[in-house]
Amino acid sequence: MFYLLLTLIVFCIFMSLKTLFSPYKIKGKLVSFENFMFLTTIYVTVMIGFGLIYSLLHLNGYPALGDTSSVRPANGFADTLETSIYFSAMTLFSVGHGDIVPLGAGRVIAIIEALIGYTIPAAFVAKAVFDMEHKPPIVK
Template sequence: MWYVLFLGVVICILMALRMLFFPARFKFKEVSFENFVFLAITYAVIMIGFGMLYLLLELKGYHIFNDVAASSAPGPFYSRLGTAIYLSAVTLFSVGFGDVAPVGMGRFLAIIEALLGYTIPAAFVVRTFIDFDPAARGKY
């Protein structure tokens, strides 16, 4: 069951990224509320997805993050879930605060997530301008 959940989360993250880089039916005619919602949903899926990856690996027995504020003993499930989502959010949107630090395999995941966090806005802007520019689409 753990492997199915893990694979499902990875597939959700990849599908969100696919929609960003290869939109099937979105027509970005201008910067709009729909574009903003699309970007927010993409960020939310990636943030929650990586949070779930951190949590699933932690529950599997891998030591993925150190929580400075918590005791050394593993906390209850919801506490660990909150910490995993928090670690994901601060990694995706910044370089982290230092109160929760990835360790071991978590560092590799954090690098991938931080890279995505920095490239998604650029990809979104470029994609918006390519789809907005009639010359770039071959329509004059």
């Protein structure tokens, strides 16, 4: 069951990122609500997907995250999921705060997630510029 869930999560993340490279035309305006929602959907999918990977590893006895604060230990699945998604967001959008650190296999996963977090905006801008340059001329 572990490997099936892990495969499903990775597949969903991959399909979300694939939309950045699909031939779908982004709306003519570089700043639009549709483009904002497109980018938001990709970020949310990746953030939740990686959060689920960290949680899944934790549930199967592979420590992927360690809490450096002494505020409270994780009690149950809800706390583990909350901590995992929080860490995922901090890794995807920045370099993190240092209150939660990756352990073991979580380090490699965090590196991959940070790399994806830094390349999503670049890929989005490149796609928007490429689509604008290859837009058919308007016939009057």
